[in-house]
Amino acid sequence: MNITTLHNNSYSYLRQTNEIVQGVVDDSRYAWTFTPPSEFSSMPEVYMFIIATTEQCNLRCTYCCYSGEYEGNHSHNSRTLCEGDIQAIYDFIDKTAKTKPIRISFYGGEPLVNYPLVQYAIQAGQQRWEDDVTFSVSTNGTLLTEERIDWLVNNGVELAISIDGTQPFHDAYRVDAKGNGSYTKVRNALAYLHNNTFNQYPKVVLMMTLPSVSTLIPIAQAWHKDEVLQHYAPTHISGLTPNFFQVVAKEDWETLKAQYIQLLDAYEQHPEWSVLQTFFDEIVSYWKNRPVFEVSESTPLSTCMPVNTKLYIDATLQLAVCEKFNDRFRIGSINDGIDWQKANEMTKEYYRKRKNRCTYCPAVRMCNMCLTSIAYTDDQWDTLCHNERLYHKLHMFLFCEMAERSMLTKPSVPTLQSEHCTLNEIERKDISALRSIFSDADTQRYLPYLCDIAQTNDGIKQILKSFRTYLSKNEGILWGIRKHDTLIGFVATIDLSTNPTIFFAMHPKYRNQGYMQESVRLATQYICDTKLTNELHTEVDLNNIASQKVLERCGYKVKEEQSLRFLYCYQNYNTELQTS
Amino acid sequence: MNTQTIVLPANDNILAILNFNKIANDLKREAVKAMGMAACQARCLRCEHCSAQRCGNR
Numbered sequence: 001m002n003i004t005t006l007h008n009n010s011y012s013y014l015r016q017t018n019e020i021v022q023g024v025v026d027d028s029r030y031a032w033t034f035t036p037p038s039e040f041s042s043m044p045e046v047y048m049f050i051i052a053t054t055e056q057c058n059l060r061c062t063y064c065c066y067s068g069e070y071e072g073n074h075s076h077n078s079r080t081l082c083e084g085d086i087q088a089i090y091d092f093i094d095k096t097a098k099t100k101p102i103r104i105s106f107y108g109g110e111p112l113v114n115y116p117l118v119q120y121a122i123q124a125g126q127q128r129w130e131d132d133v134t135f136s137v138s139t140n141g142t143l144l145t146e147e148r149i150d151w152l153v154n155n156g157v158e159l160a161i162s163i164d165g166t167q168p169f170h171d172a173y174r175v176d177a178k179g180n181g182s183y184t185k186v187r188n189a190l191a192y193l194h195n196n197t198f199n200q201y202p203k204v205v206l207m208m209t210l211p212s213v214s215t216l217i218p219i220a221q222a223w224h225k226d227e228v229l230q231h232y233a234p235t236h237i238s239g240l241t242p243n244f245f246q247v248v249a250k251e252d253w254e255t256l257k258a259q260y261i262q263l264l265d266a267y268e269q270h271p272e273w274s275v276l277q278t279f280f281d282e283i284v285s286y287w288k289n290r291p292v293f294e295v296s297e298s299t300p301l302s303t304c305m306p307v308n309t310k311l312y313i314d315a316t317l318q319l320a321v322c323e324k325f326n327d328r329f330r331i332g333s334i335n336d337g338i339d340w341q342k343a344n345e346m347t348k349e350y351y352r353k354r355k356n357r358c359t360y361c362p363a364v365r366m367c368n369m370c371l372t373s374i375a376y377t378d379d380q381w382d383t384l385c386h387n388e389r390l391y392h393k394l395h396m397f398l399f400c401e402m403a404e405r406s407m408l409t410k411p412s413v414p415t416l417q418s419e420h421c422t423l424n425e426i427e428r429k430d431i432s433a434l435r436s437i438f439s440d441a442d443t444q445r446y447l448p449y450l451c452d453i454a455q456t457n458d459g460i461k462q463i464l465k466s467f468r469t470y471l472s473k474n475e476g477i478l479w480g481i482r483k484h485d486t487l488i489g490f491v492a493t494i495d496l497s498t499n500p501t502i503f504f505a506m507h508p509k510y511r512n513q514g515y516m517q518e519s520v521r522l523a524t525q526y527i528c529d530t531k532l533t534n535e536l537h538t539e540v541d542l543n544n545i546a547s548q549k550v551l552e553r554c555g556y557k558v559k560e561e562q563s564l565r566f567l568y569c570y571q572n573y574n575t576e577l578q579t580s
Numbered sequence: 581m582n583t584q585t586i587v588l589p590a591n592d593n594i595l596a597i598l599n600f601n602k603i604a605n606d607l608k609r610e611a612v613k614a615m616g617m618a619a620c621q622a623r624c625l626r627c628e629h630c631s632a633q634r635c636g637n638r
Binding site (some may be wrong): 304 | 597599601603611616
């Protein structure tokens, strides 16, 4: 697999070592072999159980795999489990789960269509397993009332909510049977979660389906601007399942590459757009983390069984290894247990299909084709393999391109060290220490605008988030000042390219001990040494004698006297900063 | 003045970034075994977004 970046640098991927090298290198002669699968009669890693409590749904999303448009899958119907079924499932789980804690995910259809059953199942599970069980619900979000959110959150249930962007994008596909959009209800649920529980409750994951990448930039922009969605990042962005009832086209390299370069340029311009962050993080995730080592013998075929960590139980109490399998590929039932013969046959069929196809395939180590693809014909495999190889080549191209654009290494706050203090990144765990600095009367008097924002934890998080954006654009840095591990103050620089400014504050307990002087000196020297700017300004209240002394001792001069404040300036042509 | 400044290394060794996760020989056996994991399972383990409670892997 060879690519050339926009800077005309060529890179080759070598399957045998999983390595990327410079130049054009051909490793196509290495014949990949898989170890034939062994017979299995247990699944020792299973701890997660996906339970389809119902096949009913209050929406009719146009791309849904249960719309009746996908071969082998049921369409929405009224089939629903009952309490007796839940107990039978839990008996099966007791016999089957090999490790604890157990994880139970409720699926559908839309599980909340039968909310009392979900409540019953959670309570029954808690009774049975106590702290050895966790729960999640996959939901379209439209049936999440405030009362239900409160109950689910109080019971520690993770919420996996589907949302495809702001209204025009979400409602283009996620509609009810009458064609009405579902966005408003989902947004309301997210707003309630954020306003009432989110600070203490991180267990909300957002699942986005992206039918076409052509809408990704407007989706990302609108998401960033939306007053509710901007507090969230999508957890996962997926495309549509290939549907051979309709057309699955073979993709074209040049078209895809041009499209994705546009997306990459947008991400480079807007690294703070969370939708683009998720999109590109997922694209490069394999490439960033792939283990680089040489293979010289046959390798295991990557298949879920028997090392699968989950089992799926559908609304007829049939078992599958995963909820993505179409209905034809069940491997047993709650009552009869796992049909080991069938499970082994499926794995052998998968091995037969891949054994020869993959021998010289450049994408063999990263292929996303999985056991579910035994449903496809040879022609369909040809199309899927073509697209799979193309997308991996595209992702390799993006990975190399991002490396050359320095987009893979996130900028971090540099750690500075002086005799008594350490300056480094402020984290969420420092929020309460920051609150006590911002709530001090002198800080509020001398930094009123900042303290106004920082009146709440949310406001402080917003400040931290803003500085992450400044940092990514080389526009500013926020340092926490620490004495040992205790946060005692902060010093910040902003607007480095337009109006380079420094400001700072110290907890009253640590004032007048020289710590702020050390810190301002360090920060000033760092900014100038790294040539981020040649001068720094700041405004100081006439009555703020302490800050004036700090600045003057660090080489700042009064540039202008106004009625209520001094304007100080530090110029880089100072050869030495004053010592105390 | 005793000041140490630690900065990010410059992005000049691109191959080191592109091949970050080099596996030592004594860990190769485990790495080969992990190749038997399904692609979705491996993705789930790499995911850095969710609450580490797993997302149901839809």
